[in-house]
Amino acid sequence: MASIIDSGLRRGSWNLALDREWLRRHAAGEAPDLLRFHRSLPTASLGRHQDASRELRLGYCRDQGIEVARRPSGGGALYLDSAQQAFSLILPSPADLTLAEVLEKTARAVARGLRSFGLDARFKAPNDLEVDGRKLASVFAAGEGGSLLLHGTLLLDVDVRTMLEALRVPTEKLSPDGLAAAKDRFAPLGDLLGELPPARELHAALAVKLAKAFDLDLASTLTLPFELADHPAPFPVEGRAAGEALWKAPGGHLYCRLETAGGQCLRAAFSGDLQFRPAGWLEGLGAHLGGRPLEALEPAAADYCARHPLDGAGFTAADAEEALKQALRQHAAGLAMALTAEETAALMLFGDAAPRDTLAKASVMLVPYCAKPAWCSFRHQDGCSECGKCEVGDAYSLGRERGMRVTTITNYEQLESTLAAMKTQKVEGYVGMCCGQFFLKRHRAFQGAGIPAVLMDIRGANCYELKQESNAYAGKFQAEAKLDAELLRKVVKFIPPRGP
Template sequence: MESWRFLDTGVKRAHENIALDDSLLKARSEAESKAEAKDTFRLLRYSPPAALAGFHQSIELEIRESFCRENNIDINRRITGGGAILFDESQIGWEIIASRNLEFIPKKVDALYEMISKVGIIALKNFGIKACFRPRNDIEVNGRKISGTGGTLEGDAFLFQGTLLVDFDAETMLKALRIPTEKLKDKEIDSIKDRVTCLKWELGYTPEYDEIKEALLDGFTKVFKVQVEEGELTGIEKKLYRKAVREFSSEEWIYTTRRNPENRFNIYSAKKAEGGLIRLNLVVDIKSMKIHFAIISGDFFAFPKRTIFDLEARLKDHTLEIKQIEETINKFFDEYNPDILGIEAKDFVDVFSKATEKLSLLENGFTLEDVNRIYTVAGSYDKINNAEVLLLPYCSKAKECDLRYKNDCRKCGKCSVGKAYEMAEKLNLEPITIVNYEHLEETLSSLKKKGYNAFYGSCCESFYIKHYNDFERIGLKGILVDIENTTCYDLDRVNEAHKGKFKEQTELNLKLLEKLLLKKSKE
């Protein structure tokens, strides 16, 4: 039986581990003799924790640098691709560095991912945990990710690696990484936990390192059908490592791939379907016009449970063309035939359509921050024109104002509503204060009956999502701008607000509202 080298390189800092990755891969690729060619299975750990961007990513876009520095979390970049990860002190990584020319090594990358994932699957089986491979590169337990894999090639050699979640700190991960969950409240961290698991959660205790080490070694030797011998770095590897440690601790390496922030950003959209709320957090690359990845969440019921995770995987690196997204979603539903109570494929298409529509706002001069704060109803932005009214929420009036709950304003300058009234009148728009939900329904219905084309207005995102179907039912086209400050939804006082009795004060986003009104007045 063939023998491979086994390296347990212990606990290292981020730049040291990445330097070792690079050194081992280069040494294997450049080996000129059989004695120098070391096919290797390596185990690694990190301390302090490390926020690691993928090779092609921008640190600024993927990692919250200030939080990491304040909490002694290293920041660095892997030599492998993929997304940003938080590698904490509880996690264990395993790596395979070998020749691509070995007969039993698959030539296709997808097949290699699956083969290497079997190492982790067998290791988990040793703990009585039934795991399986989820394309493209994850290991899951009952639909929840417990390990991810990734790799890179150099010459005739490859490095593929996996990480095993021994324990999992969802809150720290959310704060350290700029994943598309920035708007999750504390109570919604469970949404992340629904997607991820770890050894501790599955077993009810944390296994000792040596026990996990033996399980991974067992998985590796069974999958690759080799035996292992503990070894050390060769002289060439040590020389490469000494040089690499300096390189991979430098800012030049860590910040080497600086993408224009306007090339990739998050788009948020949502839809209240019959079966529940669908939320979409979409990370898109504007330059390539592709979906980097998506997270779909909501309060619906889906059977089998893994349906949504598989749909997300299907849309990874997908074109942003909505017709092709629709084809992919419909094909997925045809193949999987999932049972999602009260929700159809069309509902998912709609929420993706809402997100991709926002790209047109960039062409109209709005910023990346603006696009997620502008909402449309009963039509797309480009088709909503010639509005004659501006609807404003009473909750943005001063709390002490005697006209707070009336459709009137003195324009005294003590609140943002007065300034919006002045803005509207300069642009020949009729400002209307909406004093409760019934008043909104009556106003929109009346405007439509009178032949008005559209309306502009302001409301919070939560109100827009909850009443999106009501806006669509009434059918008057409109563009809404998000408001600032804590809302009735944040304070769990929605019923008060709907009755016109909410007593806290919000702020209109006057800068964005003015930008919208001025642009539309010139069309």
């Protein structure tokens, strides 16, 4: 018999701690199957494998009293508040289903439950429910021993601004247009139905279909069978990793960070918004790689992957091997160009070619407008008179000396059109500068062009720092980023001069 509980509105950390504790007890045979409905006070909920400072605006969360908590389940960061109905289903792990199949089955059961309100919600892999292409719900999974936690969130309403400000999303989404467009991507139940059904009816509709899908007998329970006295987060939420390589798997992002010394890997760490089991697979891979010579890392990763089966939703062991390969390439590029550790960490490489080969063919340099002083008349347009008052002038002069075409990128659309034109013109390689957040969040622009690139992170204020973001979109961004002219000089050295 499975317990069904409505634990109401609580702190997010309390809800997550209860999930973890029930899952632990269930795996130990000390707690029954469970279907629990719950809602959370404002909480930024991190996926099990995510890096907090990359995914969240921690300062904003602190200032606004938004709790930061880490889920036992994988997947991306969520903003939770009282306007989201969540459920946690804890049951024996279905032996015959992959993780992707379990997520799909759960989402489809929720969709069937919503049909009683006249809604036609569709499953979108790997873990969402949508109505007319707009997101209504998501499901996540965490395993422990032979037990599984399935966690779902259903939007009753959506506070898009707080959500986008708490989560580290690209700045343009915080402009009035961006907010309107973002709101349009969600389909909260209240908007779809005009009026929310009573919570009891909604719970009953979902419970019937979830119980049917997983063959559970549900019995209402009014009290928790154990006390949840203390609930510290079991996983650290801080710890921004520097110098990471990014790999995009079909199910999400994966970052690999290597700390090295004298040809040895001191520490390898992976993070990302992926869903997979066993949950400790990535930590295990990192531990397996730490302490080995760098040249032994790829074979060691292959060995680990072969010996430790992975069940991922849009994520395979090959993705982890690719992320490691990217991190090793970044490291090798730093060595080849005699860069310091900090400079190596600032490199962002795109494409499979060795960075020195990319540089040998590079004919274009892309510079971000935000590195030009706010007072400069070239701030929001292409060009620079090389007046010597900022590092952009150095970039233009270095590019000119090598016969490169230097372009200032003033917005995302212009970046896309510039890259598309470069592709048409068969540009074989380019160098560029942008902030790391832009590279990570807007990877598809670089992927779409498919041109090998050596990109460099910029320093100083960037428009992902919250308080300047809407201004940035409106072209009134006053903060100034800085190019690392020294790093640029070291990199450009490997670009051969071309004739006019």
